Structures are given as structure tokens and as C-alpha cells.
Amino acid sequence: MLRALGSQHLAEPLSSLLDTPMQPTATIHRLKAAGAPPRLSAFAQRADRHFKWLLVAPAVLLILALSIYPLLFSLVVSFINYDFQVPGHAFVGLKNFERVVFDPVARWSLLLTAWLSGISVAIEFVLGLLVALTMVRSFPGRGVIMSILIVPLFISPVIVGQAWTLLLQRPFGPTNYILTQLLGQEVTIGWMTERPWLYVSLIIADVWQWTPFMFVILLAGLTAIPPNLYEAAELDGVNAWQVFWAITLPHLGPMMLLALTFRLLDAIRMFDTIFIMTGGGPGTQTYTASYYLYTVGFTQFHLSQATAGSWLFLIFTALIVALLVRRLLKVDPV
Amino acid sequence: MNDRDKRDFQAGLEAEVDAFMRGETTRRTFITRFGQMTGMLAASGPMLGMMTDWAVAQQTLELADATSPLGQAQAAALKASKEGPADGSAFRAVEAAKAHSGVTLNMTYEAGLQALDPRNFSGPMWEQLTGMKSNVVELSNPDQYSKAVAEHIAGSGAYDVLDVSPAWTPSLADGGVIAPLDDYIAKYMNPADLEDYHPLYKALPTYKGKIWGFFDDGDMFALYYRKDIFEDPKMMEAYQAKFNAKLGPPKTWEEYAQIAQFITDQMAPKVYGAGHFRKAGSPGNQFDFLQQYRANGGKLFGDDMKAGLVSDAGVKTLTNMLAANKASIPGNNELDAVSLWAAFLTGKVAMIYSWPPSGRMAANYSQSATAINFIPQSQIAGKVGYAVVPGNPEHATGYNKALSADSPNPEAAYLFMQWICSPPVSLARCMLPYALRDPYRISHFKSELYGALFPSAKEYLANLNNSANVGLLDPIMPGAQDYFLSIDRMCTAVWAGADPKASLETAAAEWNETTDRLGVDSQKGFYTEFLKLPGATADNTVEKLGMAVAL
Numbered sequence: 001m002l003r004a005l006g007s008q009h010l011a012e013p014l015s016s017l018l019d020t021p022m023q024p025t026a027t028i029h030r031l032k033a034a035g036a037p038p039r040l041s042a043f044a045q046r047a048d049r050h051f052k053w054l055l056v057a058p059a060v061l062l063i064l065a066l067s068i069y070p071l072l073f074s075l076v077v078s079f080i081n082y083d084f085q086v087p088g089h090a091f092v093g094l095k096n097f098e099r100v101v102f103d104p105v106a107r108w109s110l111l112l113t114a115w116l117s118g119i120s121v122a123i124e125f126v127l128g129l130l131v132a133l134t135m136v137r138s139f140p141g142r143g144v145i146m147s148i149l150i151v152p153l154f155i156s157p158v159i160v161g162q163a164w165t166l167l168l169q170r171p172f173g174p175t176n177y178i179l180t181q182l183l184g185q186e187v188t189i190g191w192m193t194e195r196p197w198l199y200v201s202l203i204i205a206d207v208w209q210w211t212p213f214m215f216v217i218l219l220a221g222l223t224a225i226p227p228n229l230y231e232a233a234e235l236d237g238v239n240a241w242q243v244f245w246a247i248t249l250p251h252l253g254p255m256m257l258l259a260l261t262f263r264l265l266d267a268i269r270m271f272d273t274i275f276i277m278t279g280g281g282p283g284t285q286t287y288t289a290s291y292y293l294y295t296v297g298f299t300q301f302h303l304s305q306a307t308a309g310s311w312l313f314l315i316f317t318a319l320i321v322a323l324l325v326r327r328l329l330k331v332d333p334v
Numbered sequence: 335m336n337d338r339d340k341r342d343f344q345a346g347l348e349a350e351v352d353a354f355m356r357g358e359t360t361r362r363t364f365i366t367r368f369g370q371m372t373g374m375l376a377a378s379g380p381m382l383g384m385m386t387d388w389a390v391a392q393q394t395l396e397l398a399d400a401t402s403p404l405g406q407a408q409a410a411a412l413k414a415s416k417e418g419p420a421d422g423s424a425f426r427a428v429e430a431a432k433a434h435s436g437v438t439l440n441m442t443y444e445a446g447l448q449a450l451d452p453r454n455f456s457g458p459m460w461e462q463l464t465g466m467k468s469n470v471v472e473l474s475n476p477d478q479y480s481k482a483v484a485e486h487i488a489g490s491g492a493y494d495v496l497d498v499s500p501a502w503t504p505s506l507a508d509g510g511v512i513a514p515l516d517d518y519i520a521k522y523m524n525p526a527d528l529e530d531y532h533p534l535y536k537a538l539p540t541y542k543g544k545i546w547g548f549f550d551d552g553d554m555f556a557l558y559y560r561k562d563i564f565e566d567p568k569m570m571e572a573y574q575a576k577f578n579a580k581l582g583p584p585k586t587w588e589e590y591a592q593i594a595q596f597i598t599d600q601m602a603p604k605v606y607g608a609g610h611f612r613k614a615g616s617p618g619n620q621f622d623f624l625q626q627y628r629a630n631g632g633k634l635f636g637d638d639m640k641a642g643l644v645s646d647a648g649v650k651t652l653t654n655m656l657a658a659n660k661a662s663i664p665g666n667n668e669l670d671a672v673s674l675w676a677a678f679l680t681g682k683v684a685m686i687y688s689w690p691p692s693g694r695m696a697a698n699y700s701q702s703a704t705a706i707n708f709i710p711q712s713q714i715a716g717k718v719g720y721a722v723v724p725g726n727p728e729h730a731t732g733y734n735k736a737l738s739a740d741s742p743n744p745e746a747a748y749l750f751m752q753w754i755c756s757p758p759v760s761l762a763r764c765m766l767p768y769a770l771r772d773p774y775r776i777s778h779f780k781s782e783l784y785g786a787l788f789p790s791a792k793e794y795l796a797n798l799n800n801s802a803n804v805g806l807l808d809p810i811m812p813g814a815q816d817y818f819l820s821i822d823r824m825c826t827a828v829w830a831g832a833d834p835k836a837s838l839e840t841a842a843a844e845w846n847e848t849t850d851r852l853g854v855d856s857q858k859g860f861y862t863e864f865l866k867l868p869g870a871t872a873d874n875t876v877e878k879l880g881m882a883v884a885l
Binding site for chain 2: 084085086087169170171172188190191192193194195278279280281282283284285295298299300301302
């Protein structure tokens with residue numbers, strides 16, 4: 001058909017092209033003639049192929065310098081002597097890890113970290129959810145109240161600690177005075193030196209600052225639930241409690257887990273408020289893992305022991321993170 | 335522009351606009367911004383340099399009213415530096431330092447009030463005299479040690495002059511972080527100026543027979559009490575009736591707790607008998623325990639370098655401290671040094687023992703500086719008496735000026751140290767209202783100008799001198815931070831209800847672990863060196879060694 005077509009319309013030129021065997025360079029010559037780029041040398045082709053690596057190299061090097069190198073260096077430090085008071089950097093094997101594992105203060109600080117962060121986050125979650133449920137519906141002044149509610153999020157934890165110290169510290173803080181007036185009998189609580197009040201104080205400060213975080217995340221989750229579900233439930237005459245269990249909770253599940261994961265990861269690093277409010281005391285009663293590592297590293301200058309402790313703490317944290325993230329990934333949106 | 339150019343331009347513009355609308359960065363904007371960034375980076379270096387120069391130039395010499403005692407002391411310092419006497423350390427330092435004009439000295443200071451002296455007074459005056467600039471690096475107290483060591487390890491030469499705690503001297507000297515001064519002293523210093531140091535402080539920078547700095551801050555604890563309460567006839571009568579003894583500044587720790595409890599019983603809630611800075615991490619616990627423990631005959635270490643804490647002296651000390659706590663202002667165990675000052679200055683507490691600024695604040699002298707206006711105005715000015723702390727007072731840390739071994743300008747740095755610690759200059763510095771530098775030279779204690787700072791300044795100076803005569807030094811050896819931390823933990827645990835004996839055992843175990851970590855033999859060597867210093871124990875105070883200074 002082509003031959004016939006050629007004979008009819010193209011006549012000689014096309015038939016001659018089809019009859020003679022095509023040269024491999026013919027196309028290139030024609031492309032050249034059409035203004036195509038010249039053929040590159042082998043070196044140029046190679047350079048062109050790898051140019052992308054040159055472009056990303058600065059970013060990769062920066063990441064390596066800022067994260068991988070310190071991480072590897074800290075791993076090295078945890079196996080050597082790196083102590084401002086003991087000269088030399090001799091290899092000491094697992095000695096630094098052993099010191100941490102057999103230090104009763106380290107074990108206590110880990111327990112306290114789990115306990116304090118667990119309780120704080122649980123309270124923050126419940127309060128945050130209640131506030132979010134309250135604020136999800138529109139009412140006059142909602143915007144102002146929401147703005148006020150999230151203010152603690154923007155305050156440095158050090159300032160939060162200082163503010164609560166001023167409120168609770170005897171003899172200048174007004175808390176005991178106010179409680180005395182309210183209860184009608186003298187209140188002499190040592191908020192930062194007596195058990196269990198010192199833990200109560202730390203939890204109050206943490207809850208005050210971080211409940212808004214829970215609130216914001218959960219409110220975002222609540223507003224994303226399709227309103228037609230609630231309308232259908234209303235038409236079916238379902239009560240509020242059933243609506244919460246059957247609609248709100250399942251839809252909010254992933255956001256709840258997300259909020260809990262983020263907050264828990266932050267809470268186990270609790271340091272600033274403790275540093276300001278109790279100084280780790282009395283004794284070592286308010287040593288969290290972070291405070292313990294700070295003390296060993298920067299008060300006692302046993303840097304290699306503190307680094308080994310940090311690695312152990314990182315492993316514990318990674319386990320928790322892995323569990324939570326696994327759970328988070330398994331959640332299917334309803 | 336021909337048609338083709340116009341088309342290309344139009345196409346390029348459309349691509350730019352489309353990319354902008356999509357929020358993308360085009361190649362053109364990337365190149366433009368990259369160029370801008372590079373330009374800014376290139377320009378930022380010189381700009382930063384100019385700004386730094388400007389900031390340094392802003393440091394102006396602040397001088398007090400020339401007729402005031404401080405103004406006269408400052409004028410005297412300037413005169414001694416410019417005109418001599420020719421053999422004075424200040425004059426000799428300035429003359430020699432002129433050869434280093436243009437050099438910038440980097441010096442570490444504790445952040446905050448301590449750094450105001452070199453920023454407002456001594457730094458600008460030194461520049462005026464010698465042409466040498468000063469760059470004050472403010473650090474927290476622990477960082478004054480760790481940064482110095484870190485920079486030494488890095489070999490950066492970042493610092494020339496270091497402000498260090500005397501307790502760190504052995505570690506820093508053995509670690510090569512600081513340099514000995516003996517050769518410079520022989521070359522430049524008037525030996526009489528070394529003899530002007532109070533004997534308790536003179537030997538503090540000495541280690542293994544060499545001088546590793548100049549002592550520069552007499553942090554002697556002293557007792558400050560309300561004379562109006564102690565001399566109130568009704569109170570004296572009641573005390574006499576109850577204890578068959580005269581009410582006065584306590585001589586023993588048992589008497590201290592007894593008087594504190596008596597005043598609390600008589601006057602609370604208006605006034606309480608005593609107050610202490612007992613908050614965890616506040617250094618009051620370690621200083622207080624160490625002074626009382628050694629005054630009670632306690633030994634820090636045995637011959638085998640095992641901790642000596644678990645002893646009758648240890649239990650007695652903690653028992654006395656508990657009794658004092660019980661007699662104190664509510665919240666005593668939550669106070670830090672500043673809160674305690676606030677309680678004393680507002681008249682809520684009848685007795686405190688603390689650092690020397692207590693006396694200057696009580697007289698309302700310090701508060702004349704705006705920098706220190708976070709301290710309340712004194713409501714007890716003119717009502718405060720001074721006494722030596724029962725037994726032996728603690729010299730609670732202090733500061734040495736030390737020469738960084740990595741200084742690129744060691745001689746210039748040394749000359750600055752000699753000048754700033756010389757008798758006339760150091761006197762003017764100690765008299766600055768915001769200063770936390772406290773008198774330490776014999777000439778300071780005898781100074782008529784200092785004695786005229788506030789009405790009872792002469793008594794105040796005499797008491798500081800008398801306290802130094804019987805004062806005790808903090809242990810000067812590696813691991814001091816660890817030993818102190820264990821004491822702080824022990825004390826605060828006891829305040830919270832832990833058993834004193836068990837707490838002493840825990841602290842002793844921690845001390846032994848620290849000693850083992852640092853090497854028993856090595857620590858024994860350091861401890862032996864420490865014991866040679868006057869004031870190392872209650873048995874070899876300056877007074878007991880026959881070197882007491884009488885004013």
C-alpha cells in the first residue's frame with residue numbers, strides 16, 4: 001500500500017529512499033541540520049550524567065556534618081574515656097554503659113521519667129479532649145477564648161517553670177495564702193520540697209503548658225469529622241454519649257494517637273521546669289532522665305558516661321516510638 | 335527588540351508569572367536569590383566586623399562622682415596607673431602593656447553582674463591607659479571550667495584571661511589549660527603587692543610550688559544579724575530568763591539554732607529567727623555543711639582516702655542544721671541566695687550567713703546601681719550587726735584570675751591581670767555598687783575610702799577580715815564538683831525527711847566512687863597538697879598558724 005501511495009503522490013523521492021538501505025548516521029545528520037545539539041564527547045556525557053550528584057552534594061555534606069558525624073562521634077565517645085577530670089581518651093569498652101546501668105540514680109530517673117510523663121500526658125489528653133469538645137461548636141467569644149487558651153504553648157518552658165516557682169515558692173508565693181483563705185485553715189505545703197506535692201507541682205506546670213497542644217490537635221480532628229454523620233445520628237434519635245462512642249471516637253482515633261505520640265515524645269525529655277522549680281531535689285527525687293544526663297555531663301563533666309546514658313535513653317525512646325508509630329500506621333480511617 | 339526577542343521575552347515572562355502563581359521557584363528567581371544571598375554573605379563579614387567594633391567602642395568608662403568614696407578610689411586607681419609610684423604593680427603593668435597597644439584580650443567572666451566591672455569600669459580604663467581592648471565572654475559558672483578546657487583541647491586560643499574557681503586550679507594546671515605566672519611576677523610585680531593579700535587568700539592560687547593566678551574575690555561567709563532585735567531590752571530579758579545567758583551573736587551552732595528558735599517563738603510571723611539558702615542546686619547546702627562539719631571536728635577523707643562523712647561529726651552537723659531549719663522562716667528549704675537576701679532585706683529574718691554582698695545590700699549601698707535593682711530596697715539599713723559565723727566560716731568558692739596557656743598574647747594578658755588585681759585598682763573594683771567582687775587584700779580591709787562607703791562599713795570590713803582569719807577553704811582538688819553535688823543531694827534529702835545517717839552513707843559511697851574514678855593515689859596527692867594550705871582544716875586556720883591579720 002505504501003509503495004502504491006508513494007507511486008501515486010511522492011513518486012521518486014520516497015521510492016528511492018525506500019529502495020536504498022538507510023545509513024545509521026543519516027538521522028543524526030538530518031537532526032544536525034535541524035539545529036539539534038552536537039554530539040557530546042564521552043567525558044562530557046559522563047559529566048552530564050553525574051552532574052546531579054554535584055548539585056545535591058552540598059546538602060548531603062551538610063546533613064552528614066550536622067547529624068551523622070555528631071551521632072557517630074557520640075558513639076565513639078561512649079566507648080572511651082572523655083572526662084574533663086581524667087586525662088586521656090583511652091578505650092574503656094562498656095565501662096561507661098555499666099556505670100549508668102548500675103547507677104541507682106539513673107534507674108530512678110528512668111522510672112520517674114516514665115511515671116511523670118505518663119501521668120502528665122494522660123491528664124493533658126483528657127483535659128485537651130474536653131476543651132476541644134467544648135470549643136468545637138461556635139459560640140460568642142470562642143475566638144478570644146481559643147487565643148487565650150493557646151498562649152501557654154508559646155511560652156518557653158523555663159519561663160513557665162519560673163512563673164510557677166513564683167506562684168508556689170514559700171514564703172513569697174501566694175498559693176498557700178490563697179488556699180488558707182479558701183479552706184479556712186492554715187496551709188503550709190512545701191510545693192517544691194515535700195512529697196508528693198513536688199510531683200504535683202511539676203505535673204501542674206506541665207499540664208498548664210501542654211494541654212493546649214492536645215486541644216489544638218484534637219480540635220482539628222473534630223472539625224474534620226463529616227457533619228452529616230451527626231445529622232444522621234440526630235435524625236435517628238441517638239443520644240450524645242452514643243454519638244461520642246460511635247462517631248466521634250472512631251473518627252478522632254488517628255488524631256488522638258498522633259497527639260499522644262508527639263506529646264509523649266516531648267514529655268519524656270522533661271528538663272526545663274525541673275531545672276528551675278526543684279533543681280532535681282530534694283536529694284535526687286525529681287531527677288528525670290534528661291536531668292540526670294545533664295547533671296552527669298555538665299555538672300560533673302563525665303561526658304562519656306553522659307553520652308553512654310544518652311544512647312541507652314535513645315534506645316528506650318526508640319522502642320516507644322516504634323510501638324507508637326506502628327500503632328499509628330495500623331489505624332485505618334473510618 | 336525584534337519580533338523574535340519580543341516573543342522570547344513574552345514567553346519567559348509568562349513562564350515566570352505562571353511559576354510564581356504556582357508558588358514555584360524558577361531558574362531565574364533561583365539565580366537571582368542565590369546571587370542576593372551570596373552578596374549578603376559577602377557583605378555580612380565586614381558589616382559584622384563594623385558592628386563589633388562599634389559595640390566595643392560603646393564601652394565607655396563609667397566613673398562615680400569624684401567627691402564620693404568610690405569616685406576617689408577610682409581616681410586613685412587611675413593616678414596609680416598613670417603616675418605611679420613607679421614601683422607599683424599597677425604602674426609597671428600599664429607601662430609595659432603600652433607595647434601591646436591594639437591587642438584585644440578575650441576574658442571569661444561569670445555572666446551577669448560579675449561581667450559589669452570589665453564592661454563598665456576596668457575594661458574601658460585599661461583601654462584608655464594602654465590602648466588594649468577587652469572582649470568580655472560571659473559564661474555560666476560551670477562553663478567557666480568546661481569551656482576553658484574545651485577550648486584548650488581544641489587549641490583555639492579563644493581566651494587570654496580566665497576567671498576560675500580556686501577549686502579548679504589543680505585540674506587546670508595539670509591539664510595544661512592555665513600557665514604559671516612565676517616568671518612574669520619576677521619580671522613585673524612589686525613583691526610587696528603579693529604580701530598585701532590576706533594570708534588565707536595569698537596561697538590559694540599556689541599549686542605544686544608555682545603560682546597559677548591571682549586571687550580576686552574574697553567570698554567569705556559572715557553572719558549578719560538584726561542589732562535592733564538582739565539589743566532589744568525585752569528580748570534580752572526574755573532570753574536571759576529562759577536560757578540564763580546573754581542574747582548576742584551565737585558562738586556555737588547549737589546556740590545558733592537556739593537563738594533562731596527563740597526569736598521565731600517571740601516574733602513570728604512578723605520576723606523569724608533565721609533563714610538559709612537550702613534549695614537543691616543552690617550552693618548553700620554544700621558550703622554550710624562543709625563549714626559546720628569541719629568546725630565539729632569532721633575529716634573530709636581518712637588516710638586511705640575513704641570518705642570521712644559517716645561519723646559523729648556528720649550526724650551532729652546534720653542534726654544542728656535540721657534544728658536551724660525548724661527555727662527558720664517558712665519555705666527555708668526552698669530559698670536560693672537571692673530569695674534569702676530578699677527575706678532578710680525586707681525584715682522577715684533576724685539572722686543570715688552568706689557572702690559579703692549581704693552587708694552592702696543591707697546598708698542599701700548596692701541598690702544604688704540600677705543593675706542590681708532586682709534586689710529589694712533594704713528596710714533594715716542601720717540595724718545590721720556583723721559577726722563571725724559560729725566556729726569557722728566557709729570561704730565559699732571565690733575567684734582566681736588565671737592566664738590561659740593557649741593565649742596568643744600571654745604577656746599582655748598577664749599584665750592586665752597584674753593591673754586589675756593590683757591594690758588600688760582592685761579596691762576600686764570591690765567598691766563598685768553592683769560588684770560581686772569582695773574585699774580580699776589587707777589594704778582593702780584597712781581602706782578609709784571603703785570604710786566611708788556606708789555608715790557601718792568599717793565594722794563590716796573588720797568582720798570580713800576576722801572571718802578570714804579563722805575561715806576554711808573549699809576543698810581544692812579534682813572531683814570537687816562531684817563531692818559538692820553529693821553533699822547537696824544528701825542535705826536536701828535530709829531536709830525532705832531522709833534519715834541523716836543513711837544519707838551520710840549514701841553520700842560517702844558517692845564520694846568513694848568519685849575518688850576511685852579519679853584514682854585513689856592521685857586524689858591523695860591532691861588532698862595532701864590541699865591540706866598544706868592555711869584554712870584547709872579547723873586546726874590550721876590562719877589564726878591557728880599565727881598569721882592572723884589585726885587591723
